[in-house]
Amino acid sequence: MTLNAPPEASAALSSVPRDLTGREVAIDVQQLVKGFRKKSGGTLLRPRFTESRAVDGVTFQVRRGEIYGVLGPNGSGKSTLIRAMSTLLIPDAGRVTIFGLDVVCDEAQVRRLLNRVSVDAAFYKKLSPRENLLYSAQLYGLDRHVAEERALSTLKRLGLKEKAFYEPLEEMSRGMQQKVAIARAFLTSPVVVLLDEPTTGLDPKSRRDVQEFVLELRDVHDATIILTTHDMPEAERLCDRIAFISGGKFVAEGTPDELRALAGPGKSLEDAFIELTGEDLAEKGEEET
Numbered sequence: 001m002t003l004n005a006p007p008e009a010s011a012a013l014s015s016v017p018r019d020l021t022g023r024e025v026a027i028d029v030q031q032l033v034k035g036f037r038k039k040s041g042g043t044l045l046r047p048r049f050t051e052s053r054a055v056d057g058v059t060f061q062v063r064r065g066e067i068y069g070v071l072g073p074n075g076s077g078k079s080t081l082i083r084a085m086s087t088l089l090i091p092d093a094g095r096v097t098i099f100g101l102d103v104v105c106d107e108a109q110v111r112r113l114l115n116r117v118s119v120d121a122a123f124y125k126k127l128s129p130r131e132n133l134l135y136s137a138q139l140y141g142l143d144r145h146v147a148e149e150r151a152l153s154t155l156k157r158l159g160l161k162e163k164a165f166y167e168p169l170e171e172m173s174r175g176m177q178q179k180v181a182i183a184r185a186f187l188t189s190p191v192v193v194l195l196d197e198p199t200t201g202l203d204p205k206s207r208r209d210v211q212e213f214v215l216e217l218r219d220v221h222d223a224t225i226i227l228t229t230h231d232m233p234e235a236e237r238l239c240d241r242i243a244f245i246s247g248g249k250f251v252a253e254g255t256p257d258e259l260r261a262l263a264g265p266g267k268s269l270e271d272a273f274i275e276l277t278g279e280d281l282a283e284k285g286e287e288e289t
């Protein structure tokens with residue numbers, strides 16, 4: 001399986017912005033804000049709303065070919081951040097660019113460069129992975145045979161048995177469906193991949209299959225990856241750099257070693273997280289898994 005950038009992406013990739021050290025910047029997020037109105041009382045006829053910021057002034061850059069982790073407990077703003085970066089939510093303030101293209105102004109071009117995988121992936125559950133993926137391929141304007149070959153090879157690489165390719169999705173476990181969602185995201189050969197909790201709820205073997213695939217995407221296929229998780233070992237294993245998010249704000253960013261060092265000698269990444277955010281990631285994460 002080869003993930004070559006689609007022709008439309010070539011123009012964007014030929015003039016990639018660079019950071020101060022001369023490295024190519026794949027993703028640039030500046031002062032991003034996204035809030036939601038929540039009902040906070042009042043009456044049926046006169047409800048009262050309060051505005052709360054799910055993402056509150058987040059700034060960071062991801063270099064081409066990096067795996068960048070966003071680590072935070074439930075409700076800290078990870079999915080909202082990913083959705084705003086992938087054109088699914090319009091930011092209230094701030095700016096996101098993908099290889100120099102603005103996610104709001106250049107939405108169509110950005111969509112050709114990136115894809116997102118999340119636990120809420122929508123499928124026609126009565127259809128098989130093959131039928132679902134061929135339907136998506138048609139929407140993307142991809143050649144049927146190329147799409148089928150690519151999807152099957154990704155699914156086998158993720159440890160799914162070929163037989164399952166032809167069985168209804170509704171008969172599959174959540175982990176298997178998650179693998180189908182990953183295969184669908186790679187139909188378009190995205191150069192930027194946003195993985196929103198890609199291994200949440202998976203058994204250890206499936207978790208390892210997905211993690212190895214993520215590393216392969218970076219190492220072999222030159223993909224730039226953002227991965228959200230509340231799994232500390234996963235973040236340490238996969239990510240070149242990690243940001244800790246809490247209450248919609250980034251409270252620290254660095255390599256796993258740099259973050260551990262912030263907490264002091266002999267401390268773990270988990271110690272660093274608790275010290276910097278005042279939250280216990282393990283306890284909150286377990287509510288979900």
Ligand SMILES: Nc1ncnc2c1ncn2[C@@H]1O[C@H](COP(=O)(O)OP(=O)(O)OP(=O)(O)O)[C@@H](O)[C@H]1O
Binds near residue numbers: 053054075077080230
């Ligand atoms: N569509 C929405 N309408 C109202 N509030 C929302 C909406 N989406 C998210 N929120 C709120 O924004 C905050 C951040 O939610 P978000 O889903 O981004 O967190 P998360 O870190 O991805 O959590 P989890 O790990 O549970 O997926 C939460 O308080 C959540 O209730």
